[in-house]
Amino acid sequence: MTAASLITCPSCGKTNRIPAAAPGRPRCGNCKGDLPWIVDAGDADFADVAEQSPVPVLVDFWAEWCGPCRMVSPALDKLAREQPGRIKLVKVDVDKAPGLSRRFDVQAIPTLMVMVDGAVIERQAGAAPAQALRSWLAAALAKAGR
Template structure:
């Protein structure tokens, strides 16, 4: 099994840098103040199951391509949504040119294609770019009834 990477994220609440693994149990919290941290990672054909399907929070998957202008426009908006919904959503970015099996698996015929997963199951799908408020609204409206909006 290959070693999964990690990223460093600065806590919005206290400013402390935290290392977050690409895949882990639970939801990342700041080691200093315990505030939820945004979880934004890249995944591919070989590690998608470990990174995305086994994640505890809902997973927002961004199927994108480097050559795609709308993909480049929506990326900062998705990262903003991931920060705003820290502890509730994990953003997993998949470059379809480097990971064609995932593109085929999810039937992506256009990019960007956004998927919302709950325990590995697709519960919502959207194609195209949109501003952060529209994306956040789509994510929140796609959550199952009784979604614990106040927990993190």
């Protein structure tokens, strides 16, 4: 079973418990607004959390010791918070998920992927400025018709 995370509603400020995997999009229990979906996944739960997501997924392969990963992480969190209900940010720690690192041939970190309906539609390695990440994600979502 995957863990839930606590997310503050951007509309009303209430804290909500968000499951890592769910059939719909997370909504605030108080105001019913869409919530940002930011979760962790690993080898055991990636299929449920990312590949079966009802919304496009931005996957971040990272490691705690990686400086560029720590620089990119706040920008990715901000992107997910700017698009509640439209994307799901799934963070994969490469040290804790070696199977996923091998499966997706992660050679450098951070490595970012956009997945739609379980398929990788875009991929990029290395740290990029926030605006470049925003443009890259928007182009990927447009390509997917989202």
